[in-house]
Amino acid sequence: MSHAGEHFAPGTYKFTVKSTEEAVTIIRDRLGPTARVISVRAVESTGLKRLFGSPRLEVVAQVDAVEAANASGDAAGSFDAVSAELATPDNGSETAPEVAPRSRLTPFSSSLGLTGLLRRSGITETALNRIQAGRNWNELNTLPLHRALAETSRLLRSQVEARTARPPLARAAFLGAAGVGRTTALCKWLSQEVFRRARIGHVVTVEFDRPNPLGPLPVFSEALGVPLAHFPCETQAAVPGGFVYLDLPALSVRRPADNAPIAAFLDREQIRERVLVLNAAYDRASLRDAYAAGCDLGATHLVFTHLDEVPQWGKLWDYLFDESIEPLFLATGPSLTGDCEEDVPGAIVRRTLPDDDTSA
Template sequence: MNDPASGPCYKFTVRSAAEAATLIRERLGEHARVLSVRTVPASGFRRLWAAPQLEIIARPDRPAPVPALPAPVAAPGAEAGSAAPAASLRPALPAPDLPTLLRRAGFSETLLDRLAQSPDWPALAAEPLHRGLVGTGRHLRELARAGRPAPALRRAAFLGLPGSGRTSVLCQWLALEVFRRGRTGHVVTAEFDRPNSPGPLPVFCEALGVPLAHFPALTSPATPEGFVYCDLPGLSLRDPSANAAVVRFLEAEGITERVLVLNAAYDPAVLRAAHGLGCGLGATHVAFTHLDELDRWGRLWDYVLDGPLQPLLLTTGPSLTGDCEEDVADALARRTLPAAADSAPPDLQAAA
């Protein structure tokens, strides 16, 4: 009853079709195939009273054969009988190189060209990626600090477009001056021909013990080592003539230290325009805000390395007594080149 080509067959003798169905399902499974059914009468005198039985031949239904995978084509020169690994059937993705990773971090083509012209670049590009990132971070820190003294403000005005966060930056800078450096001084606010909302500045100055005055007021430090900082109305990007009152104030009071506050989350074109406006107004320092809203910090390297302005700080959150970084170059290196954090000077690593 067994056909090797079709599998084993089984014969069942039962009293009814229902019994046959139950027995076949239990023995051969849900998908067994019935090949034949015939009636078998009782033998001898039993046929006089016994009902005939059913003889059923069935077999399990075999699963559909799995088609064989085509044999991989051997590469020219490969030994016969050797199996090629499965991974060789898929094209290998090229590992990203150092310039590709820097582009992903937001580095501009201008900055990449500048790095490529550095004498250190061939060695950095030839290193493993981790070492290349560390070396690039170290190189960028050195470029950012070359010829740039640490910011030491005494009489400074804080400038910026409306919504740039200039008043918040002033508050954060005051906290650093008072708490970290123990300095004293006062703040002057001015409105001129347009309103200048003080925001949290009055309450914050009161909490720090820093006097706050409205212009006209003394714009020179009250003590030899003290400071005076001016909070001015927002600048106009569309109408430069609207900034005339701010320019007159800066010139009349002889305030040469001017901090340009830039919202780093601005569209690149707006960011460049605001930077150009500040430079035209004689800005000497730059502060970046809203870094917590920016995914790719790499585009700020152009302003830190090539811009004429001294980086003052960058803010990474809304807290007025924290969420800021004074070492802008180190903060950018740690964010855009995570591996470069290992190359930070020991004092910076301890402060992190």
């Protein structure tokens, strides 16, 4: 084991490893016995590497400044806690992990302060200003950095969850621009309704002067045992407590006047629940434009797709603060029967900031 003088200075460090064993080795031999785990999350490779490589672990650890005598006395227990915290399916590696060089240990620089770290996590200025306007902002800045991040996570989540909960979806149209994965999002929601909630109902597809490609919807609906009808048809629930979901043509972001037939249909059929589907991989300007177009059509719920292609989810906080639109779920992968995260604020917290004070 390294001598105390060779350990890193007090501070917060972030590093990426292949396995639990490698993380424990780095924390024990490089960061020293005073290091404590703050957060751990799996990081998947992108592109072709995702097909052939295994997920990696991103670890954030805190090195505290304490007396050497106290540190040595707590070393064994702290490493046991680290091992438990980092437990993942990767533990079965047969080969000894290669110890990471010092260059792979990236300081989570405390010199940035809480504001700097929040910006680095991808949180927008709008969300940051909202946090800073809170009456407990000054108190947060007096806490140790890892505690301040955890408290900020709880604050963000509580602000989103404070909204008045809406009744479960029952009769809703799925709206979205071309290419956002609108029909795939509808399939994901259908699988949740049928498999998890054991609900029954039917789906209606609608076309106006533009074609509405159905993609996997006909085959998927048949596999689920969910009737699929083409409008004109009944848009009311066929059974008490049943659902009716409508797959509409793509809305236009550039030409709002082109959305008049969609708006007229929704009003005529009295479809009050309107789910706006947005591609989270779009740049912020495109996201804002698509969001505005959905709001013009009276969107009541929100779905983000393609989260598996987005490295930072912090930009999504802006859309969670709008109390007029409820976040429904996040599509975190291409599967039609999975990759569906309904705890939207919780998922975004886990991908941006530590949700719990794991160092306590």
